[in-house]
Amino acid sequence: MPASSSSSSSARPWLVRIPDVFEGITEEILAGCNLSSSKLLGSGYHLIHVADSSILRNSDAAMFLRWNLPIEHSWPCNPQKMDGFIEKAAQTLLRKFGDRLPQTLLIGLLDPSSNNRYYKTLASNLRGRALQIFPSLPVPANDAEAQDPDKATLFCVIGKEGLFAGMQSPKESNGFHPGGTKFISQNSPDTISRAGAKIAEAIHFLKLHRSPLPPNSHWLELGASPGGMTSELLKRGHRVTAIDRAALDPRLNGEKGLHFFHSDVAAFRPTAAMKFDALLSDLNGDPLESLHQVLRLSSNLTERGLVVFTLKTAGVSSFEEAIALYHRAVDLAARADLELITRTHLTYNRQEFTLFFERME
Ligand SMILES: C[S@@+](CC[C@H](N)C(=O)[O-])C[C@H]1O[C@@H](n2cnc3c(N)ncnc32)[C@H](O)[C@@H]1O
Structure with missing residues (x-):
């Protein structure tokens, strides 16, 4: 019997939302939070009972929960x-x-x-x-x-x-x-890729934790092609240095504030004087290799510079492996002076999480 189940007299009803992509591992997620579902409601909502609600934010399994609410x-x-x-x-x-x-x-x-x-x-x-x-x-x-x-x-x-x-x-x-969930349309004629909604939602979500970067901030973007995220950043008045070994969508040609390096990220070697306010990575492939590139380039961030990192979990076969990968990523980042601000599974994420870090001095 889970410690925080409805049998505990101090346990309070709570609603948690588990994203559809994790439907197959719902039981593991709830067990990981030491909870049991008393009722499934609507699409992905679970009515549970919890004595210590911090578990919904701080436990390992909490990163699989989209949202929660005490039911009063x-x-x-x-x-x-x-x-x-x-x-x-x-x-x-x-x-x-x-x-x-x-x-x-x-x-x-x-x-x-x-x-x-x-x-x-x-x-x-x-x-x-x-x-x-x-x-x-x-x-x-x-x-x-x-x-x-x-x-x-x-x-x-x-x-x-x-x-x-x-x-x-x-x-x-x-x-x-x-x-x-903040609804973000992906059907407008200027939508370049589905990934645009991810950064739009990430910027929205981050307002829970810190003020948004002002317009004209300079982003370094790894894995930018075809350019959905790039176009969202440019739309907000940011400057973007984008890197990908694949081309950007021609609709981005000549965009003011955009510099594109058509190369492998490993070949991008900025001078120490080149500074960025934020680093965004949506690289696919081995997530720890992507993180390695992010950590290498994070020394070019300004103080308290922001990192938005998509931790891809394709190829990860279990709930435990996803958590282990997440811990490995956060540990490696900490060793490179990147402090985790928060992490979540965004509505527009698939088999991936979005991790937010700040550069410490
Ligand atoms: C998911 S896609 C990025 C989508 C993009 N963020 C957008 O907004 O449209 C991943 C990209 O990472 C790029 N990529 C993966 N490894 C790379 C590397 N080592 N160097 C450069 N680009 C790489 C791929 O070419 C691919 O375009």
Whole structure:
């Protein structure tokens, strides 16, 4: 019996979200956090009981969890069959949370991938009604990034299993949005590659932990082809020195602020005077060889320079191997004076994690 199971009197209900790509190892992830799922809800949400919630952030297995929320109010019902659901739910949220002055109120879906418009409309109507009756909240509900990462938000998720709500800071929950997913369109005509969404989401996610780099910051990008990430950085007014042995998409030709080295990363030898504010690596291939290149080039980072490193786990065959690889990467980075800020599995990651480091002096 797991130590933090529902049998423990001090254990509290919590919702955790496990990304779809880890569906096959859900049991190992929960066991790794010393937890058991009492119920699977929607798409990848697990209702669990936990006595010490730090395990959801600090344990090895926690890196497989996208998002979490203490459940302080649950209404397991089928909203579609419930008369006056919106009014009753909004009044209950006000009664239970109004006095605690959340910075904002955000409502997400237990099954965001569903095409059923009913729950999208329900969430939006419930949010609208709750905002009418709540005392005015400092952060507009349509601007999730304006939240203070350290102040408590009233997060709710809703679906055919009912309504689940609790208050926690975005940083503790591991995301500004309910469920931890910021939707980023990948279908615009200027989308160069799927990887663009990864860096867009990584920049968004990092605001939980530090201020964004100002425009005109200089990024060194390893493994840039075809250029989805490059184009996202340029769009934000950053300068990019990009390296790849494959070519960049011709749409990037002549882009202001872009220098492209069409070569193997190992052949790129900047002088000591060449400084970068951030280093981004999306290199494929052996992850420790990619990290080796990142560590070599990290001496060209400014003080507290940022590293965004995609740790690819293709070829890793088990949960334990993924954790061992992660520890190896963090240890090697620490020896090269890179301190881990945080790590996560982004919505737009596949079999990979995104690790964020800062250069220490
Ligand atoms: C996943 S793709 C990168 C996608 C890219 N970040 C984007 O935004 O479109 C990985 C890239 O790493 C490059 N790569 C892998 N090893 C490399 C090396 N040693 N030197 C240069 N490029 C390398 C590959 O050519 C490939 O283009």
